[in-house]
Amino acid sequence: MSSKDAIELAEKFGAHNYHPLPIVISGAEGVWVEDPEGRKFMDMLSAYSALNQGHRHPKIIQALIDQANKVTLTSRAFHNDQLGVFLKLLCEVTGFESALPMNTGAEAVETAIKAIRKWGYKKKGVAAGKAEIIVCTDNFHGRTTTIVGFSTEDQYKDGFGPFTPGFVVVPFGDTAALEAAFNENTVGFLVEPIQGEAGINVPPAGYMKRARELCDEYKALLCCDEIQTGFGRTGKMFAFEHEGIRPDCVTVGKALGGGVFPVSGFLASWDVMDVFSPGDHGSTFGGNPLGAAVGMASLEVLIEDDLCAASDAMGAYLVAALEAIDSDHVKEVRGRGLLIGVEIKEEVGTARPFCEALMLRGILAKETHHQVIRFAPPLTITKEEIDWALVHIGQVLNGELVDGEVVTKEG
Numbered sequence: 001m002s003s004k005d006a007i008e009l010a011e012k013f014g015a016h017n018y019h020p021l022p023i024v025i026s027g028a029e030g031v032w033v034e035d036p037e038g039r040k041f042m043d044m045l046s047a048y049s050a051l052n053q054g055h056r057h058p059k060i061i062q063a064l065i066d067q068a069n070k071v072t073l074t075s076r077a078f079h080n081d082q083l084g085v086f087l088k089l090l091c092e093v094t095g096f097e098s099a100l101p102m103n104t105g106a107e108a109v110e111t112a113i114k115a116i117r118k119w120g121y122k123k124k125g126v127a128a129g130k131a132e133i134i135v136c137t138d139n140f141h142g143r144t145t146t147i148v149g150f151s152t153e154d155q156y157k158d159g160f161g162p163f164t165p166g167f168v169v170v171p172f173g174d175t176a177a178l179e180a181a182f183n184e185n186t187v188g189f190l191v192e193p194i195q196g197e198a199g200i201n202v203p204p205a206g207y208m209k210r211a212r213e214l215c216d217e218y219k220a221l222l223c224c225d226e227i228q229t230g231f232g233r234t235g236k237m238f239a240f241e242h243e244g245i246r247p248d249c250v251t252v253g254k255a256l257g258g259g260v261f262p263v264s265g266f267l268a269s270w271d272v273m274d275v276f277s278p279g280d281h282g283s284t285f286g287g288n289p290l291g292a293a294v295g296m297a298s299l300e301v302l303i304e305d306d307l308c309a310a311s312d313a314m315g316a317y318l319v320a321a322l323e324a325i326d327s328d329h330v331k332e333v334r335g336r337g338l339l340i341g342v343e344i345k346e347e348v349g350t351a352r353p354f355c356e357a358l359m360l361r362g363i364l365a366k367e368t369h370h371q372v373i374r375f376a377p378p379l380t381i382t383k384e385e386i387d388w389a390l391v392h393i394g395q396v397l398n399g400e401l402v403d404g405e406v407v408t409k410e411g
């Protein structure tokens with residue numbers, strides 16, 4: 001099937017809730033993907049950081065196949081032999097005492113919201129129905145109705161109300177506003193340590209440290225959403241480590257499934273996790289043996305291939321090289337590790353035509369929040385591969401928005 005036919009079918013029968021670049025991916029390996037016409041592209045999006053280990057990492061694929069040949073789904077009505085060992089490894093790698101497995105990121109965040117509220121009522125003693133969770137402007141925590149209800153992006157909410165109360169929104173990165181938002185009913189602060197979807201926003205130094213202090217002061221839980229930033233993406237296992245703090249709980253997803261299978265989770269101390277009793281919460285697929293086996297392999301690859309260090313080193317190299325590109329179109333280059341945003345000046349236009357031009361040159365990157373090109377390749381990317389990409393990125397950022405023929409790696 002040609003790319004054109006594949007796109008036409010998806011448009012004809014699929015809901016139009018995305019605006020993808022017009023490329024069809026029919027094969028992939030490592031940092032490279034291929035379209036049905038045999039053209040090769042470098043993947044610099046990594047499925048929004050779900051492909052930290054690269055496409056089809058052999059160890060993860062092998063774990064998937066081996067487990068698929070044994071048992072794939074039991075539901076939590078019964079035990080399976082993969083879940084316990086997976087959760088043990090997840091806790092060891094992340095330093096948390098306990099984990100609750102889910103599938104998608106949004107489900108992990110919903111789990112966190114339920115845990116934080118219940119902890120607030122049962123452990124902190126907040127009066128029934130009064131619990132408040134502080135969240136930030138420009139947050140992105142997923143697409144459920146509760147979660148979009150506290151988004152500050154109009155489009156995410158438009159037509160989907162009424163929304164769940166109990167969330168207080170403060171400007172991201174503003175310590176004074178955060179201090180002012182805490183009160184005796186505050187049960188938690190839910191925050192992305194670096195905002196991904198909002199355009200790779202890194203908070204000012206000391207912000208997360210102050211958040212930790214305020215949570216301690218008011219007896220509230222600090223919950224970091226590391227679904228996009230976790231598992232090496234920012235050059236450390238978790239982005240909160242950049243400020244030397246430990247949150248009380250964390251949501252994880254994306255790369256936990258190694259780009260192969262949806263695996264997410266909520267991690268916390270037992271003081272928080274033990275608010276859940278049998279029947280309080282669950283998911284048919286959450287904790288399934290196939291996801292557990294894949295999750296285990298995904299974590300092992302991260303450790304064995306030292307992907308946090310690789311992300312740190314390659315990220316520093318890529319940021320320095322992007323900063324060195326002398327372009328009139330670029331306002332700022334920012335990020336940590338291999339989560340990098342290049343902001344295009346508003347007077348130049350949006351980031352979309354730059355992403356389209358990059359695609360024509362064999363590089364897949366996606367605009368986020370109109371002005372920002374996000375560069376987040378698999379953490380397995382080599383210096384040689386980055387150097388190849390930089391030639392094209394440099395030309396595109398300098399305004400050579402080629403229109404027409406695709407000039408890919410082979411071309």
Ligand SMILES: Cc1ncc(COP(=O)(O)O)c(C=O)c1O
Pocket residue numbers: 048104105106107109140141142143192196197225226227228229253254
């Ligand atoms: C920080 C963060 N939280 C939650 C989510 C939602 O994850 P999912 O799309 O798997 O529901 C995302 C997805 O981009 C995210 O970046």
